[in-house]
Amino acid sequence: MKRLAFALLACCSVAIAEERRSGLLDMRPEAQAMQRDDSMNPGMLWVLDGEALWQRKPETGAQACADCHGDAAASMRGVAARYPAWDTASNAPIDLAGRITQCREARQAAPPLPRESHDLLALSSYVAHQSRGLPIAPPEEAGMRATRAVGQSLYRARLGQLDLSCAQCHDDHAGRRLAGSIIPQGHPTGYPIYRLEWQGVGSLQRRLRGCMTGVRAEPFVYGSAEFIAIEAYLMERARGMVLETPGVRP
């Protein structure tokens, strides 16, 4: 009986895994090709900028990222797949951009890079790029479990004048169309992404703000606990899916 239950459970989890799809596959073939080929993917420009920043000492003359962390290909491999993570120092969850900023302030004594600034997006892209091809693996700490529960309730909460939750589009109607566009399942597999609409690279939080203003809600602030909680829940929801950074999206 127990064995049968295990077999059933295994079948179910496989079925769910097969149902999940990256937004990459919802794009037209030309846009998919743009992401898959590094010589066409404009997100690679940010990755290269991030690599230069990684090597360069900050204006304060303190050590560069590379002076502590060494070769990012080794030290940063798999890091982005684990974020948002639990920060023991502040006893709170922290996202990748927040961690980069924290490291910059504490170890480089440099002014923080503003959210969505070119340099922060470039560094985030470079760090996340080192995890390309690896499965998303959110950490198991109790604190992160609690954060994800908050994120899940936010994901299901109706917001704004249109009174819509994330789940109503991205769970209930994924794969159908909102005007001309396919509603993706909302898995954060390629962030920071190069969005054709933005003509530049942006973070997951910028994307979430786009949806929030779309339902006429007041967006959360960049780096807020709410955004980090939603991000943590989305990463859990996409657990095991492959990171694609830098992603290209329409």
Place this chain on the structure above:
Amino acid sequence: MARVLLRVPTTAEKGSVIEIRALIQHVMETGYRPNAQGVVQARDIIWHFTCRYDGEVVFSAALSPAIAANPFIAFTAIATESGPISFTWEGDNGFAQTETRHITVT
């Protein structure tokens, strides 16, 4: 210097068709968009792209404000002989950049 992603084959057979791809980081500001303060931002685009193969122009393009940021240009050429392939982008505010790659034709 703007960042550039170039794909040029390093070797090719004589007479074969080679594909060349050039992507450059540039805002391509149209000159029509107001900023957050309501002031229309000055035009800042790349208006010309030229590719020279061994000194001879093999491809050129005039770009307009309607072209998206980070313009990507792909085209083909026939591999005739070994030599440099150079790419030049010229634009507003004195923007000028040249990159060169070498191809060996056998």
